[in-house]
Amino acid sequence: MDNKLIEIKNLKKYFPVREGIFATNYIKAVDDVSLYINKGETFGLVGESGCGKTTLGRTLLKLCQPTDGQIFYKGEDITFQPMGQYRKKMQIVFQNPYASLNPRMTVYDIIGEPIDIHRLATSKRQRKEMIISLLSQVGLNYESAMAYPHEFSGGQRQRIVIARALAVEPDFIVCDEPVSSLDVSIQAQIINMFERIQEERGITYLFISHDLSIVSHISDRVGVMYLGKIVELTDSKSLYSSPIHPYTQSLLSAIIKVDSKDNKGNKRLLLKGDIPSPLNPPSGCRFRTRCVYEKDICIDQVPELQECRKEHFVACHRVGEF
Amino acid sequence: MNSCILDIRDLEISFFTQAGEIKAVNNISLQLKDGEVLGIVGESGSGKSVASYSIMGLIAEPGKIVNGNIRFNNHTIETMGKKELQKIRGKEVSIVFQDPNTSLNPLLSIGSQLIEVIIRHTNKTKKEAKERAVELLGLVGMNEVDKRLKQYPYEFSGGMLQRVMIAIALACEPKLLIADEATTALDATIQAQILELLLQIKKKNSMSIIMITHDFSVIANICEKVAVMYAGRIIEYGKTEDILYNPKHQYTMGLLKATPNINSHIHEKLVPIKGSPVDLLNPPLGCPFAPRCEKCMKICLRSMPKNKVISDDHYTACWLLEKKLWS
């Protein structure tokens, strides 16, 4: 049975960048990405700063129009469809909680707004109850509801954004770094909350983060992104117990564990070389300039994503050789 | 040598809102030596940002310093006027705000904003300022810098914006850098690079740093001292090793337990600290953490514990430690 909620095929998003007066180059923020996300699943997306995670999440929700490729929702091609009826079903928690809250509205109305737009409450009382329950779900007390966004700390604002996204009972949420500005205790609370809501309502998540330990904790499957492309994709257990792509391996070695004393002060294994520019990505394998296994073939040919173990996809020419 | 760049005594800051007085910072004392790196961790809403912004004389309406004083680099901050404060901001002390919107203008290109800051605080020409801007963006790990300078904030990714703000803050080689959750959007590799950069500059200019962060790997990597905040107070303070490996306050212990770890099993529940944060409008009489503390005793609810010195530079405010003395 086909259980896919979201699927993208060969999705591309290019941003034009002026170079001089006549020339235009493109940042290939998302370049030929295909993946699907099953119903009720959490799909994690990791990768370093600027690799295209946010752009992928936004394009998938058609907050910006894809340059090329297709997007399917429940098997239906929505690439060129108006989003009206889908907006409610597909929500996003933005990376920057500051930009996405209206400074002139109280928290009460910020959360109430989507409830009104989608007519989810039948009475004022029910509206109020919904708001109270949402606030408590994200760990904010009801007294804070009458305050304005600027009266809240960074982490509190992030929780307001999450409460607002949950208000419309979506079946898919793109969570873009939803917990990276939160202290660890609230992080744990919010992550457990995401999981609880998933169990209760069967919500599907695309969970974006640069933090592999959080992603592998919450996700069923994970895609690793590098300069606009997915380089490895598999279930989160295989990803961190037996990563195959050299980039994933280096990501894992970069995680230091705070709970073991020996690691303190140790230099982490950093990637060699600088992050290449997305404006002029390397030919062939985009990772090759930083890869210790680079060979001639890596310069000439773009490696395709291939299934090298069951359900474990890797884009690397030298799979199995090292 | 080893003089104090920053000396905060008995600082209290409140917001006088319609709902009542919010005690965002409640009796904080803190010293920072020249070239020292202090980490501040703590509950969301515990006053980390408010306390550290006050060092720059930045307190948003309707907030006020109710008590205490702040001495920074031979200035008495709480008595300084707007103009004087403006002179030291960006030059002697600079800050990377948690909110990118407060430091970046969406309508101006990144380059013009960076160059403007450099020209304002140094006597560089426009050309020299541009060179410096290029250098700075390179240092924070951006490439094709010439093109990036012409772009606008919306064209940058979240992590890139954070790095731009770090570059702006470092532009004039401040004596004290306050970084408020400045690396939250950065992956481990680029974060390590930024931390390395900060350490280099710290050594070169004996810059002091206050890192507000919830990320213990940042703490472990660059901080010498750590202050743990809860409900407007510093409830534990100590050397980094003490805080990470020998925490004494129940809240600090809970915080460390809630940290996700790559070795933890998938979908294994993280251990959040139970209960909800303190209502700062009606702060409890005793220890602010008492309602959530598993070892709470009667006395904890009745009165606030005093700071208990555990060893050099390590103190905490918890009744459990007093009890040991009694028995």
Ligand SMILES: Nc1ncnc2c1ncn2[C@@H]1O[C@H](COP(=O)(O)OP(=O)(O)OP(=O)(O)O)[C@@H](O)[C@H]1O
């Ligand atoms: N609206 C835009 N206009 C032009 N370029 C853009 C735009 N949005 C993103 N980009 C570029 O696309 C690339 C990918 O950006 P994106 O925000 O998707 O990265 P990210 O993976 O989310 O990074 P981070 O972890 O730092 O948030 C970057 O080089 C960025 O400069």
Ligand SMILES: Nc1ncnc2c1ncn2[C@@H]1O[C@H](COP(=O)(O)OP(=O)(O)OP(=O)(O)O)[C@@H](O)[C@H]1O
């Ligand atoms: N302008 C304001 N008006 C009223 N209350 C405010 C204002 N600014 C901050 N506060 C309150 O002061 C308290 C401390 O806020 P602060 O921003 O310092 O928290 P924080 O420790 O930095 O938290 P986070 O980790 O979430 O950023 C919060 O409870 C907040 O609600």
Ligand code: SF4
């Ligand atoms: S394709 Fe070549 S350069 Fe790319 S990751 Fe594999 S070995 Fe390294």
Ligand SMILES: [Mg+2]
């Ligand atoms: Mg992003």
Ligand SMILES: [Mg+2]
């Ligand atoms: Mg803050």
